[in-house]
Amino acid sequence: MSEVTADTIGSVGPAEVAELELYHAHSWLTKYVFCQDAKVIAIQYSLTAMAIGLVALVLSWLMRLQLAFPGAFSLIQSENYYQFITMHGMIMVIYLLTALFLGGFGNYLIPLMLGARDMAFPYVNMLSYWVYLLAVLILVASFVAPGGPTGAGWTLYPPQAIMSGTPGHEWGIILMLASLIMFIIGFTMGGLNYVVTVLQCRTRGMTLMRMPLTVWGIFTATVMALLAFPALFVGCIMMTLDRLLGTSFFMPSVVEQGQLLNYSGGSPILFQHLFWFFGHPEVYIVALPAFGIVSDLISTHARKNIFGYRMMVWAIVGIGALSFIVWAHHMYVSGMDPYFGFFFATTTLIIAVPTAIKVYNWVLTLWKGDIHLTVPMLFALGFIVTFVNGGLTGLFLGNVVVDVPLSATLFVVAHFHMVMGVAPIFVVFGGIYHWYPKMTGRMLDDTLGRIHFWVTFLGAYAVFFPMHYLGLLGIPRRYYELGETAFIPPSAASLNVFITVAALIVGAAQMVFLFNLVWSLSRGKEAGGNPWRATTLEWQTPQTPPAHGNWGKELPVVYRWAYDYSVPGAEQDFTPQNQPAPGRATVPALGQTA
Amino acid sequence: MIAIILFMAVLAVFSGWWLSRQRLMAKPWLEVDSVGGVTAWVGSPVPAAKVGLGVFLAVAGCLFALLFSAYIMRIEIDTTPGAVATGTVLRAMPVPRLLWVNTAMLVVSSGALQCAHVAVGRRERDAVRDALLIGTTSAIAFLAGQILVWRQFVDAGYFAAGNPANAFFYVLTGIHGMHVAAGLVAVGVTTAKVWRGATPERLRLSVWLCTVYWHFLLVIWLMTFALLTGWADNFIVICRALAV
Numbered sequence: 001m002s003e004v005t006a007d008t009i010g011s012v013g014p015a016e017v018a019e020l021e022l023y024h025a026h027s028w029l030t031k032y033v034f035c036q037d038a039k040v041i042a043i044q045y046s047l048t049a050m051a052i053g054l055v056a057l058v059l060s061w062l063m064r065l066q067l068a069f070p071g072a073f074s075l076i077q078s079e080n081y082y083q084f085i086t087m088h089g090m091i092m093v094i095y096l097l098t099a100l101f102l103g104g105f106g107n108y109l110i111p112l113m114l115g116a117r118d119m120a121f122p123y124v125n126m127l128s129y130w131v132y133l134l135a136v137l138i139l140v141a142s143f144v145a146p147g148g149p150t151g152a153g154w155t156l157y158p159p160q161a162i163m164s165g166t167p168g169h170e171w172g173i174i175l176m177l178a179s180l181i182m183f184i185i186g187f188t189m190g191g192l193n194y195v196v197t198v199l200q201c202r203t204r205g206m207t208l209m210r211m212p213l214t215v216w217g218i219f220t221a222t223v224m225a226l227l228a229f230p231a232l233f234v235g236c237i238m239m240t241l242d243r244l245l246g247t248s249f250f251m252p253s254v255v256e257q258g259q260l261l262n263y264s265g266g267s268p269i270l271f272q273h274l275f276w277f278f279g280h281p282e283v284y285i286v287a288l289p290a291f292g293i294v295s296d297l298i299s300t301h302a303r304k305n306i307f308g309y310r311m312m313v314w315a316i317v318g319i320g321a322l323s324f325i326v327w328a329h330h331m332y333v334s335g336m337d338p339y340f341g342f343f344f345a346t347t348t349l350i351i352a353v354p355t356a357i358k359v360y361n362w363v364l365t366l367w368k369g370d371i372h373l374t375v376p377m378l379f380a381l382g383f384i385v386t387f388v389n390g391g392l393t394g395l396f397l398g399n400v401v402v403d404v405p406l407s408a409t410l411f412v413v414a415h416f417h418m419v420m421g422v423a424p425i426f427v428v429f430g431g432i433y434h435w436y437p438k439m440t441g442r443m444l445d446d447t448l449g450r451i452h453f454w455v456t457f458l459g460a461y462a463v464f465f466p467m468h469y470l471g472l473l474g475i476p477r478r479y480y481e482l483g484e485t486a487f488i489p490p491s492a493a494s495l496n497v498f499i500t501v502a503a504l505i506v507g508a509a510q511m512v513f514l515f516n517l518v519w520s521l522s523r524g525k526e527a528g529g530n531p532w533r534a535t536t537l538e539w540q541t542p543q544t545p546p547a548h549g550n551w552g553k554e555l556p557v558v559y560r561w562a563y564d565y566s567v568p569g570a571e572q573d574f575t576p577q578n579q580p581a582p583g584r585a586t587v588p589a590l591g592q593t594a
Numbered sequence: 595m596i597a598i599i600l601f602m603a604v605l606a607v608f609s610g611w612w613l614s615r616q617r618l619m620a621k622p623w624l625e626v627d628s629v630g631g632v633t634a635w636v637g638s639p640v641p642a643a644k645v646g647l648g649v650f651l652a653v654a655g656c657l658f659a660l661l662f663s664a665y666i667m668r669i670e671i672d673t674t675p676g677a678v679a680t681g682t683v684l685r686a687m688p689v690p691r692l693l694w695v696n697t698a699m700l701v702v703s704s705g706a707l708q709c710a711h712v713a714v715g716r717r718e719r720d721a722v723r724d725a726l727l728i729g730t731t732s733a734i735a736f737l738a739g740q741i742l743v744w745r746q747f748v749d750a751g752y753f754a755a756g757n758p759a760n761a762f763f764y765v766l767t768g769i770h771g772m773h774v775a776a777g778l779v780a781v782g783v784t785t786a787k788v789w790r791g792a793t794p795e796r797l798r799l800s801v802w803l804c805t806v807y808w809h810f811l812l813v814i815w816l817m818t819f820a821l822l823t824g825w826a827d828n829f830i831v832i833c834r835a836l837a838v
Contacts, residue, residue, distance in 0.1 A: 247754050
């Protein structure tokens with residue numbers, strides 16, 4: 001890298017842009033379908049992710065209906081319930097959140113925010129989307145396969161995942177594993193692009209420390225995902241072989257319905273290690289882009305520079321590194337050595353430090369800011385509250401002695417939904433409300449947006465707050481029905497009904513959002529190029545929506561960091577990154593400085 | 595999980611070193627440039643493809659480190675001299691001579707590509723072509739040899755389902771073989787370019803990429819071989835001692 005140290009800040013002159021060999025679409029098919037433009041790929045990724053996400057939303061309704069009214073619906077048998085749980089979790093974590101943050105936001109924002117024309121390898125980028133789509137289709141195919149999708153739980157723990165007691169053990173599990181393998185291959189193609197683009201394709205003046213935090217978040221998350229997904233890949237391949245060829249990577253000697261199976265000598269714990277070596281970084285793969293995006297939303301809508309930019313960057317990098325040495329905190333009850341548990345509890349609590357730094361910095365950015373309660377800002381604030389909430393229960397669960405009794409109760413479900421379900425999805429919504437004007441040239445409807453926010457925000461709390469309480473009562477997760485149990489009071493059943501009603505309402509509110517997306521496409525208010533008066537480069541494009549190649553003849557030159565809001569003495573309350581310093585036009589021209 | 599942790603530690607050291615050169619201590623809010631004077635980031639002199647390969651090798655290295663980790667966790671080594679191990683997961687397969695031949699083939703292949711790289715530097719087109727051809731042929735011979743080894747094992751009754759150690763052998767060699775096969779596509783494309791008369795200058799990048807990838811695959815193979823033959827047993831024992 002040719003980064004130069006601070007004391008040798010020199011003049012590199014105005015941008016001289018060579019004619020780039022850009023990919024040009026020649027037909028409708030290559031412009032909208034098999035397109036190599038990162039912006040189109042981003043939209044393809046986002047729409048696919050949202051479509052499959054809707055399936056997962058409906059599955060959560062069905063689960064909630066069963067929990068509130070056990071046995072009332074004949075289409076929800078116990079095996080269906082397990083299938084719904086599994087597919088809901090898998091889709092939401094991997095096919096929706098990971099794909100939307102990295103494939104959707106990453107593809108759209110990285111080149112634009114860095115002042116690049118496109119990704120480093122556009123063809124591979126296009127391939128990445130199509131492999132992702134294939135993965136989604138394989139996943140969907142498992143719904144119509146004989147025996148239905150797998151019901152092994154989203155963690156797919158062997159041996160039960162491939163034994164005949166588990167629904168979908170015939171086809172469902174094979175399709176699930178095949179789909180994950182395809183997803184990882186597709187993601188690796190995309191991830192290579194995001195990383196190399198950030199490293200290589202920044203425009204002039206865009207040093208790493210001038211990158212918006214959104215790019216920092218997506219970049220670090222991508223690096224983590226590239227290193228974490230291979231663990232899931234290895235686990236999936238081995239389990240596929242166990243299922244298809246009868247190998248015993250994960251399968252011990254086991255008796256099924258009175259018959260000794262042919263497996264022997266495998267280790268289920270090995271799978272847990274592989275799964276969580278991927279699974280824990282996955283939490284931050286979803287959270288880091290959210291951290292980055294929310295930083296930019298807060299700064300822009302509070303008209304104030306982000307507090308502690310350097311610390312924010314260091315915290316992102318630090319969280320990324322630490323998240324690789326905490327995985328076994330998901331395995332406290334797997335019979336591990338207590339010293340291991342102690343080690344992982346310690347690292348888990350250490351990771352709270354950089355995370356807390358970020359929360360403080362968001363709050364301090366808001367402090368005395370000129371807060372505009374726009375819809376993106378509302379979602380950003382909702383994120384902070386929810387993330388703190390989920391993070392605090394994470395401190396409970398990170399401690400071995402507290403975790404053991406709470407393990408596999410609804411407390412865990414409430415915790416991870418708060419911290420990596422609701423909180424990141426708020427950022428997804430905030431991001432969409434924020435960047436939709438750039439993507440389409442029109443604003444999303446404000447009233448519908450506010451309805452969407454308040455119903456979703458209050459509804460999410462109505463769903464997950466009582467769930468903590470149910471968890472403390474000891475109600476186990478993944479149970480099809482509770483039946484008559486001495487330690488569960490009858491009031492738990494009425495609370496379950498309440499949660500279900502809230503969940504149905506929250507789900508319905510998302511339809512308002514989808515309607516808004518479609519309706520505003522043609523009826524929304526004209527946005528102009530920079531409706532939020534933001535500083536980052538994507539708002540400074542010559543056209544809105546940005547044309548092919550993003551910029552005009554010349555690439556923008558970056559003169560300042562991304563957060564020059566309300567600079568004292570400046571004409572406007574924001575100064576775009578590509579605006580040079582005023583009044584210093586006497587700086588020597590190119591060639592006159594050493 | 596010791597192999598992957600070592601691998602991640604190496605990556606962490608490298609990333610730390612790289613980050614330490616990125617002016618992370620800069621105070622960007624104080625550095626506003628004016629026209630004609632832009633804080634020097636003028637783009638990287640390294641081609642994107644090289645960085646791309648580097649990132650890919652980190653990912654592939656991670657994959658193999660995980661496979662090695664799983665192997666080390668599972669394999670049982672009886673350290674008492676002369677004893678026959680009794681667990682179910684133990685190194686049950688012999689090391690056929692053919693594996694040595696295959697290893698030699700891969701070494702030849704890697705060496706040939708290194709020669710191609712040197713020849714590109716000297717602008718000797720014919721030498722580049724010959725070296726690439728030798729590299730391709732010997733890599734194909736390696737793959738064919740690996741398949742033969744599989745056949746021999748199956749004929750001798752070492753089925754993948756028989757014992758986790760057998761299964762690990764097939765998976766490790768299989769995934770490595772797939773990486774070689776995918777690399778052969780890249781080498782094939784480069785060789786085709788020579789055939790169509792590309793000048794050595796235009797081949798420089800492709801040949802460099804292929805060579806680095808080939809060396810990587812050789813190193814991975816040597817590690818796999820060491821694990822499978824038992825030379826790395828002492829290392830595994832040390833790893834286990836470290837992991838309490």
